[in-house]
Amino acid sequence: MWKYxxxxxxxxxxxxxxHVNDAVRKAFPVKKVTSSRSKKETxxxxxxxxxxxxxxxxxxxxxxxxxxxxxxSWQKKGLFGR
Numbered sequence: 270m271w272k273y274x275x276x277x278x279x280x281x282x283x284x285x286x287x288h289v290n291d292a293v294r295k296a297f298p299v300k301k302v303t304s305s306r307s308k309k310e311t312x313x314x315x316x317x318x319x320x321x322x323x324x325x326x327x328x329x330x331x332x333x334x335x336x337x338x339x340x341x342s343w344q345k346k347g348l349f350g351r
Contacts, residue, residue, distance in 0.1 A: 270315065270342075271318055271319070272343035275328065276338075280304060280305075280306035292328055297315065297319055299314065300314045
């Protein structure tokens with residue numbers, strides 16, 4: 270699985286975070302997406318690699334500024350995910 274951390278400027282409230290999350294969900298089959306206006310970032314967890322240009326375009330289309338996109342391998346941690 271993959272974790273993408275995207276710098277997103279311009280989110281001011283919870284609705285802004287929701288708009289970005291919805292745009293990502295509509296554009297890609299993701300496992301999880303969370304946005305934080307305080308951290309100015311969106312984190313996407315997915316089973317497949319994403320087209321980073323398309324990811325940037327999907328978020329930019331909502332009116333927010335997209336900066337750096339970092340991709341890293343991700344494994345679920347928890348009670349059974351050793």
